[in-house]
Amino acid sequence: MKKVYFLLVLLSIALGCKKNDPASSIQEIIKTDENYNSNEDSSRFSIVIHGGAGTILKAHMTPELEAAYRQKLEEAIRTGHSILKGGGSSLDAVQKAINILEDAPLFNAGKGAVFTSEGTNEHDASIMDGRTLNAGASAGTSSVKNPINLARAIMEASPHVMLSGKGAEQFAKEQGLEIVDPGYFYTENRFKSLQKIKENEQSELDHNKKISQNDHYSQDSKFGTVGCVALDRHGNLASGTSTGGMTNKRWGRIGDSPIIGAGTYSNNNTCAVSSTGWGEFFIRGVVAYDISALMEYKGLTLAEAAREVVQNKLNAMGGSGGIIAIDRQGHMVMEFNTPGMFRASMNNKEELYIGIYEE
Numbered sequence: 001m002k003k004v005y006f007l008l009v010l011l012s013i014a015l016g017c018k019k020n021d022p023a024s025s026i027q028e029i030i031k032t033d034e035n036y037n038s039n040e041d042s043s044r045f046s047i048v049i050h051g052g053a054g055t056i057l058k059a060h061m062t063p064e065l066e067a068a069y070r071q072k073l074e075e076a077i078r079t080g081h082s083i084l085k086g087g088g089s090s091l092d093a094v095q096k097a098i099n100i101l102e103d104a105p106l107f108n109a110g111k112g113a114v115f116t117s118e119g120t121n122e123h124d125a126s127i128m129d130g131r132t133l134n135a136g137a138s139a140g141t142s143s144v145k146n147p148i149n150l151a152r153a154i155m156e157a158s159p160h161v162m163l164s165g166k167g168a169e170q171f172a173k174e175q176g177l178e179i180v181d182p183g184y185f186y187t188e189n190r191f192k193s194l195q196k197i198k199e200n201e202q203s204e205l206d207h208n209k210k211i212s213q214n215d216h217y218s219q220d221s222k223f224g225t226v227g228c229v230a231l232d233r234h235g236n237l238a239s240g241t242s243t244g245g246m247t248n249k250r251w252g253r254i255g256d257s258p259i260i261g262a263g264t265y266s267n268n269n270t271c272a273v274s275s276t277g278w279g280e281f282f283i284r285g286v287v288a289y290d291i292s293a294l295m296e297y298k299g300l301t302l303a304e305a306a307r308e309v310v311q312n313k314l315n316a317m318g319g320s321g322g323i324i325a326i327d328r329q330g331h332m333v334m335e336f337n338t339p340g341m342f343r344a345s346m347n348n349k350e351e352l353y354i355g356i357y358e359e
């Protein structure tokens with residue numbers, strides 16, 4: 001008995017020393033495990049959304065249209081923010097904020113998706129949980145009303161990360177997700193954009209112009225996509241992205257949005273990222289993961305990593321677009337190399353920011 005008591009005294013002395021030893025407290029701060037909660041201050045939470053980097057050129061924007069975009073961005077960010085404020089998870093905030101943007105015909109996702117070359121709408125989406133590194137993604141679906149809900153169901157209710165086409169739609173039905181007639185996704189504006197691009201394409205063909213991966217699409221017509229990143233009160237990061245892809249896509253083209261590491265990435269130890277832009281470049285540049293990797297292996301801050309990837313690496317490849325990101329301390333970044341990016345952010349102090357063009 002005496003022996004046990006002696007051991008307990010020794011142990012408590014050792015623990016007492018550890019508490020006051022600066023080296024060990026640093027160890028405690030950087031210690032990581034599956035449930036690691038970097039957000040010791042649970043009042044620190046934040047959320048960022050984007051509505052695509054293919055912003056309408058300023059010359060084509062009307063005050064009414066701009067007001068409509070701002071109003072939807074605000075509705076989406078407030079929806080996500082109130083979930084975080086109430087102690088909800090970053091995954092829920094991301095999904096619900098994206099649902100608002102998917103249901104709005106203004107953005108290239110869900111209801112406002114662009115048209116494929118064949119005149120159909122094919123959606124891609126993905127979501128990632130920074131706490132567990134679990135992820136879900138769907139590609140090339142045409143009847144699931146909210147593709148981000150399908151991505152989440154794939155993450156949580158299937159043994160897979162990515163499902164595509166008919167199989168993904170079958171899974172969505174089995175999960176009881178809302179299925180709509182493909183005609184639901186028709187919007188006149190997007191259909192007109194397809195016609196315009198086809199006319200241009202024809203004239204390019206008439207002039208024998210070969211289109212390569214490095215030819216620039218017109219900023220006005222091809223991009224879109226919506227995305228969200230969030231940090232919740234429990235210190236967990238999440239990100240999600242949903243898109244109709246790029247106008248006039250063909251041959252079952254899949255962009256970066258459902259590719260984990262390119263369009264979406266989250267890791268509680270670094271950051272959560274959602275991308276928008278010309279997907280082929282984001283896939284080749286593994287953009288979302290590259291930002292996380294620069295933080296993890298090179299010790300860059302989120303702002304430094306995002307700038308390096310979007311302004312230097314992506315630009316050097318000829319790629320255009322942008323990203324939104326949050327790190328585990330709640331720092332928010334919105335970085336793009338296009339003339340604008342529909343975007344909004346809100347922090348725990350309820351400071352709201354909405355932007356469209358470069359400032």
Ligand code: ASP
Nearest residue numbers: 224225245255276277279
């Ligand atoms: N990244 C999307 C894609 O390439 C498009 C976009 O973000 O506008 O499919």
